[in-house]
Amino acid sequence: MKIERIETFLVDVPTRRAHKLAFATVAAQNYVIVRVHAQGLVGTGEAATIGGPRWGDESTEAIKANIDTYIAPVVIGQDALNLNVIEDRLERSVRGNAFARAAVAMAVYDLAARARHQSVASLLGGPMATAIDLAWTLASGHTDKDLAEAEELLAARRHRHFKIKIGFGDPDHDVAHVVRLAEALAGRATIRVDVNQGWDEHTATRLIPRLEAAGVALVEQPLPRWNVDGMARLTAQSKLAIMADEGVASIHDAILHAKMHAADVFALKVTKAGGYAETRRIAAIARAAGLSLYGGCMLETGIGTAGYLQLFSTLVPFAWGCELFGPLLIDDGLTTTALEVRDFAIHLPSGPGIGVELDEAKLDFYRRDRNRSSVS
Numbered sequence: 001m002k003i004e005r006i007e008t009f010l011v012d013v014p015t016r017r018a019h020k021l022a023f024a025t026v027a028a029q030n031y032v033i034v035r036v037h038a039q040g041l042v043g044t045g046e047a048a049t050i051g052g053p054r055w056g057d058e059s060t061e062a063i064k065a066n067i068d069t070y071i072a073p074v075v076i077g078q079d080a081l082n083l084n085v086i087e088d089r090l091e092r093s094v095r096g097n098a099f100a101r102a103a104v105a106m107a108v109y110d111l112a113a114r115a116r117h118q119s120v121a122s123l124l125g126g127p128m129a130t131a132i133d134l135a136w137t138l139a140s141g142h143t144d145k146d147l148a149e150a151e152e153l154l155a156a157r158r159h160r161h162f163k164i165k166i167g168f169g170d171p172d173h174d175v176a177h178v179v180r181l182a183e184a185l186a187g188r189a190t191i192r193v194d195v196n197q198g199w200d201e202h203t204a205t206r207l208i209p210r211l212e213a214a215g216v217a218l219v220e221q222p223l224p225r226w227n228v229d230g231m232a233r234l235t236a237q238s239k240l241a242i243m244a245d246e247g248v249a250s251i252h253d254a255i256l257h258a259k260m261h262a263a264d265v266f267a268l269k270v271t272k273a274g275g276y277a278e279t280r281r282i283a284a285i286a287r288a289a290g291l292s293l294y295g296g297c298m299l300e301t302g303i304g305t306a307g308y309l310q311l312f313s314t315l316v317p318f319a320w321g322c323e324l325f326g327p328l329l330i331d332d333g334l335t336t337t338a339l340e341v342r343d344f345a346i347h348l349p350s351g352p353g354i355g356v357e358l359d360e361a362k363l364d365f366y367r368r369d370r371n372r373s374s375v376s
């Protein structure tokens, strides 16, 4: 089943509220939607970035340009059903550009699964779970607003794990904000923080015990991604769990973190790892090293979220759940049906491929070249 054509679209979707991270405030999320065509079938994939090339090295504009110019020719003409060859070609032919490669890989997996009348999870050997606990990120930038949001989501039985984005302001002020939330929600929810590389080691060493004392369960990527030695020292010193996110994007990062015990938990993301194959290898390294897994996100639409969820469902247990809440943060999920979220978990859809269908009218509305939506 020869791949004939690849289309890419830049898409911007406004968020329901401003989302404040250490490195950017997001008012509209930016996406590249990829469509891979073969024999009348279409597979869909997605890469989401947060704040352009700020979370990672790639922006949506660069992802689109690199897919169109360099990556599409690597896969056009290849057999869409031979996924090992496709991912291997992507890995060997293109350096870096993990998000761009992952979006194409996701679309080819969707296509191959549809051709076989299966879900991507079935194609990967079958799901081990049909629901994963779903965390929510509190990132309005205001303690009272975050607390009201958490109370509402708890009452709706939507989320009972909350990740708080810090690292963007004065560290002591950030910690006071977290302590207030942790105390108010104690015994009813778990609290985790994501520093997004925002602290140096001295600051982290000074403040993590305060977070620990307030009952915070986990600290995500407190140090810059290069500071693996520092992450190892923090992991050894802390009773709460330390999670690596930006620092673990490849098997080489994973093996280094595992050998040095520079984290207790790895956040998996299909896009940062450059596709399904590398994400599965990272999960295998975590398993071999006795580390736990967390299903990370980049605030995807329903497309990328479903693409991640198909793989995550085959990799359980996710001891720390997942954060595949992207479609709930943006105004529009871009799919014809919404993913099911209930009883504090996200549920695996039963349809073919990634399990959801792209809403073509919505793609048409939000694509940037139609100029109908604002760009952050």
Ligand code: MUC
Residues within 6 Å of the ligand: 021, 050, 137, 139, 165, 194, 196, 245, 296, 297, 298, 299, 323
């Ligand atoms: C990250 O660093 O984990 C995921 C959820 C969220 O709020 O931000 C992202 C990126």
Ligand code: MG
Residues within 6 Å of the ligand: 194, 196, 220, 221, 245, 246, 267
């Ligand atoms: Mg993170």
